[in-house]
Amino acid sequence: EPEVTQTxxxxxxxxxxxxxxxxxxxxxxxxxxxxxxxLGQKVEFLxxxxxxxxxxxxxxxxxxxSVERPDGSNFTLKxxxxxxxxxxxxxxxxxxxxxxxxxxxxxxxxTVV
Amino acid sequence: AQSVTQxxxxxxxxxxxxVLLRCNYxxxxxxxxxxxxxxxxxxxxxxxxxTSAATLVKGINGFEAEFKKSETSFHLTxxxxxxxxxxxxxxxxxxxxxxxxxxxxxxxxxxxxx
Numbered sequence: 001e002p003e004v005t006q007t008x009x010x011x012x013x014x015x016x017x018x019x020x021x022x023x024x025x026x027x028x029x030x031x032x033x034x035x036x037x038x039l040g041q042k043v044e045f046l047x048x049x050x051x052x053x054x055x056x057x058x059x060x061x062x063x064x065x066s067v068e069r070p071d072g073s074n075f076t077l078k079x080x081x082x083x084x085x086x087x088x089x090x091x092x093x094x095x096x097x098x099x100x101x102x103x104x105x106x107x108x109x110x111t112v113v
Numbered sequence: 114a115q116s117v118t119q120x121x122x123x124x125x126x127x128x129x130x131x132v133l134l135r136c137n138y139x140x141x142x143x144x145x146x147x148x149x150x151x152x153x154x155x156x157x158x159x160x161x162x163x164t165s166a167a168t169l170v171k172g173i174n175g176f177e178a179e180f181k182k183s184e185t186s187f188h189l190t191x192x193x194x195x196x197x198x199x200x201x202x203x204x205x206x207x208x209x210x211x212x213x214x215x216x217x218x219x220x221x222x223x224x225x226x227x
Contacts, residue, residue: 035215043157043203043217054213091157100145100164100207102215107155 002026004105006092012111013082021108023092032075033093033102034067036060043091049075067112082112115140115206127226132176132191134221136204139185146187147205147215148178157197157203163187174198199225 005024014021025032034046047057049067064086066078075094079086089107120135138144148160161172168180174197178189187204202219 042219043215045214046214048214058214101147101159101162103159104149104157 004092004094004103006090006105006108007105008108010109010111012113015084015112016081019079019082019110021084021090021092021110023075023077023080023105024073025075025094026096026103027073027093029094029095029103030097031055031095032067032069034077035091035093036071036088036102037091037107038085038088045078046090051105079110084112086110087112115142115144115216116206117204117206117216119202119204119221121221122127122219123222123224125224125226127148128196129193132189132198132223134189134202134204134223136187136189136218137185138187138204138206140206140208142208145207146178146180147207148172148176148187148189149203149205149217151201151203151220152159152192153200160189194223194225196225196227199223 007022032049035043037043045058047061048055068076082111089109091107092105093102095102116139118137126132146163149157150160151157158178161170163170163180171177176191178187180187201220201222203220205215207215
């Protein structure tokens with residue numbers, strides 16, 4: 001069964017460093033998302049991406065965050081200058097253009113120290 | 114605007130007994146509703162979804178949920194719990210019209226007692 005894959009599974013970074021989280025969505029999907037889950041809190045929407053541009057973003061998704069689809073398969077989330085409060089599990093997700101089922105990857109744990 | 118309330122943060126049941134995880138939603142539009150499960154150190158897996166077709170929805174691993182518009186509820190049930198059902202369960206809502214964003218509940222941790 002096709003799945004969304006994410007790398008790395010876990011990353012530790014120093015405060016102020018740039019981080020790039022990578023995702024390979026399901027191959028025929030056209031809509032891409034990032035969500036995050038701070039330990040002990042709700043899963044929160046960050047951003048949705050379609051047709052090579054952001055279609056919606058939350059208040060969390062400030063200027064420190066950016067997304068990119070650099071080629072036909074990868075979808076990346078960049079955090080320019082990480083803060084301690086960016087420590088969370090980041091989930092990539094995707095869906096096709098017919099259904100409304102969103103499929104999630106296994107997540108990337110980001111720990112900022 | 115849309116929101117989800119999961120009424121229990123933690124549910125414990127004995128193996129072989131029924132499971133009931135409660136969820137109430139609020140949505141300005143006719144919503145799509147989902148249950149996702151997260152096993153320890155794993156990602157979010159779709160259990161089942163409601164998208165304005167049949168109100169009783171069957172999912173994987175013997176789970177099902179009933180959409181009740183009059184009660185704005187979408188409770189998750191299973192007739193007989195298995196040890197492998199121990200996980201965190203999230204009720205999720207999305208508005209069907211022009212909004213792909215999913216809104217998650219706070220989650221219910223299901224513990225199965227041997």
